[in-house]
Amino acid sequence: MQLLDGKKAAQAIRDELKIEVAQLAAEGKKIPHLAAILVGNNGASETYVAAKVKACDEAGFLSTLIRLEADTPEIRLLDQIEKLNNDPDVDGILVQLPLPSHIREENVINAIDPDKDVDGFHPVNIGRMVQGLPTFIPATPHGVMLLLEHFKIDTKGKHAVVVGRSNIVGRPMSILLSANTNPGNCTVTVCHSRTPDIKSFCLQADIIVAAIGKPEFITADMVKEGAIIVDVGITRVEDATKKSGFKLKGDVHFDSVAPKSSWITPVPGGVGPMTIAALLKNTYRSCALKN
Numbered sequence: 022m023q024l025l026d027g028k029k030a031a032q033a034i035r036d037e038l039k040i041e042v043a044q045l046a047a048e049g050k051k052i053p054h055l056a057a058i059l060v061g062n063n064g065a066s067e068t069y070v071a072a073k074v075k076a077c078d079e080a081g082f083l084s085t086l087i088r089l090e091a092d093t094p095e096i097r098l099l100d101q102i103e104k105l106n107n108d109p110d111v112d113g114i115l116v117q118l119p120l121p122s123h124i125r126e127e128n129v130i131n132a133i134d135p136d137k138d139v140d141g142f143h144p145v146n147i148g149r150m151v152q153g154l155p156t157f158i159p160a161t162p163h164g165v166m167l168l169l170e171h172f173k174i175d176t177k178g179k180h181a182v183v184v185g186r187s188n189i190v191g192r193p194m195s196i197l198l199s200a201n202t203n204p205g206n207c208t209v210t211v212c213h214s215r216t217p218d219i220k221s222f223c224l225q226a227d228i229i230v231a232a233i234g235k236p237e238f239i240t241a242d243m244v245k246e247g248a249i250i251v252d253v254g255i256t257r258v259e260d261a262t263k264k265s266g267f268k269l270k271g272d273v274h275f276d277s278v279a280p281k282s283s284w285i286t287p288v289p290g291g292v293g294p295m296t297i298a299a300l301l302k303n304t305y306r307s308c309a310l311k312n
């Protein structure tokens with residue numbers, strides 16, 4: 022078993038971006054600027070947004086964090102997005118999900134200028150991704166592809182089973198893995214909550230991408246010997262022995278699955294850091310298109 026070390030791969034990408042941004046600054050060119058909006062104070066969202074802003078700062082990007090109260094009316098959020106759409110200094114706009122229930126996610130995603138949609142959630146960008154055109158690819162599946170690329174995983178002709186069909190991870194993941202690219206060129210099966218006997222599909226998988234949000238759902242009996250395991254799950258599970266009161270658990274039962282796998286991502290330190298690296302790459306790309 023070898024570790025798909027996301028911390029290491031992400032650091033390599035971040036170091037590379039830092040050098041490129043320093044070069045832009047030295048040439049007097051525009052440097053990338055990410056604007057993140059956080060509505061309310063969901064604990065996990067706070068952590069993720071703080072990590073994204075910190076990564077921007079470390080790479081030499083500009084960042085703006087806009088915090089709005091949990092009861093902010095939808096129209097105020099849309100006004101804020103419009104301001105950022107019209108601000109020539111801002112390259113990327115990110116609205117952290119999930120949003121409070123009175124705000125319609127679809128309206129928010131559709132309001133972001135597709136040319137600044139570094140999360141890649143806008144229907145225009147999803148459409149471009151499906152067609153294999155240059156676009157912003159959603160950060161988590163983009164991060165998984167970068168991780169496979171970093172460790173030179175040969176995916177061509179492999180059977181990938183994606184467990185989960187969310188718009189943010191499972192669906193785009195299945196499209197990217199089946200694309201005529203490297204990594205890619207997989208035969209893809211998508212399993213979800215209505216799939217009977219998920220185990221029977223997982224047992225046929227050369228690659229499993231677990232993105233269901235159920236801690237330790239994938240167990241050793243569901244995994245073929247030598248499979249490649251990518252764990253996208255990061256659920257907070259209560260743990261009184263931790264100072265924070267919780268620990269992070271993936272969708273894969275790491276201890277039992279790892280000995281059967283050829284490659285496996287840890288949680289934390291696997292897909293999570295890659296998501297942030299991919300977001301930085303998207304923001305850099307948005308800026309480069311302007312430069």
Ligand code: GUN
Binds near residue numbers: 116117161
């Ligand atoms: N919530 C969980 N994942 C993401 C993500 O990639 N982007 C945003 N904006 N919110 C999220």
